[in-house]
Amino acid sequence: MAEYNVSLGMEEKIGQVKEEIRRACEKTGRKEEDVTLIAVSKTKPVSMLEEAYRLGCRHFGENKVQELVDKYGQMPSDVKWHMIGHLQRNKVKYIVDKVFLIHSVDSLRLAEEISKEAGKKGVTVHILVEVNLAGEETKFGTTREEAIRLIREISILPSVRVEGLMTIAPYVENPEKNRQYFADLYQLSVDITNENIDNISMDILSMGMTGDYGVAVEEGATYIRVGTGIFGERHF
Numbered sequence: 001m002a003e004y005n006v007s008l009g010m011e012e013k014i015g016q017v018k019e020e021i022r023r024a025c026e027k028t029g030r031k032e033e034d035v036t037l038i039a040v041s042k043t044k045p046v047s048m049l050e051e052a053y054r055l056g057c058r059h060f061g062e063n064k065v066q067e068l069v070d071k072y073g074q075m076p077s078d079v080k081w082h083m084i085g086h087l088q089r090n091k092v093k094y095i096v097d098k099v100f101l102i103h104s105v106d107s108l109r110l111a112e113e114i115s116k117e118a119g120k121k122g123v124t125v126h127i128l129v130e131v132n133l134a135g136e137e138t139k140f141g142t143t144r145e146e147a148i149r150l151i152r153e154i155s156i157l158p159s160v161r162v163e164g165l166m167t168i169a170p171y172v173e174n175p176e177k178n179r180q181y182f183a184d185l186y187q188l189s190v191d192i193t194n195e196n197i198d199n200i201s202m203d204i205l206s207m208g209m210t211g212d213y214g215v216a217v218e219e220g221a222t223y224i225r226v227g228t229g230i231f232g233e234r235h236f
């Protein structure tokens, strides 16, 4: 992994991330265009999102509904917004017609609420099922075992569509420690594909953050979520 360097400007930081994606793809025979970089802009001011936009970023990730809605109103309309944080059911209605993808669905009740609110607005919302592979109690997400059952249940809802899986790996100094979790998420997506469930897809694997996205790409990530590596440290 390239060392993260705080003295770099945003253009150089994005360049480093792209270079690391390119390296990981080359190493594993993947195509760079199959990996989408999500700029995780939570807590950062709109001026920084605008800079990232000028540098070519079109996918932005937020973890709070209010912040996503505020920034949505201030950024160009071709931005694709990703809800990556825990989502409360009573807030679903504010974002169903604004998000490109919700990464953090981990219960049938939440998926039902999304489908209901999406139906009212006449849209279909694309979602990922969040899987907590490390079994960390502080994290949201279903277990590996629950995921297949949950996806079967969601697959019959009219206005949501499962497009794949997401995981948040533990924070580690050495990204190699997370390789097995990323390999496990990939394998789970293969297992679910083999279940031939109607009306779902396993095309998206959202895994890898600033500390470990290179390893995640090597293990099959199609979306990586990078905050610190683009915008610098978050102070709150």
Ligand SMILES: *Cc1c(COP(=O)(O)O)cnc(C)c1O
Pocket: 040, 042, 063, 084, 085, 168, 209, 210, 211, 225, 226, 227, 228, 229
């Ligand atoms: C904050 C966050 C990220 C980005 O984390 P960095 O380590 O700053 O890259 C990625 N995914 C989720 C779900 C997050 O909440």
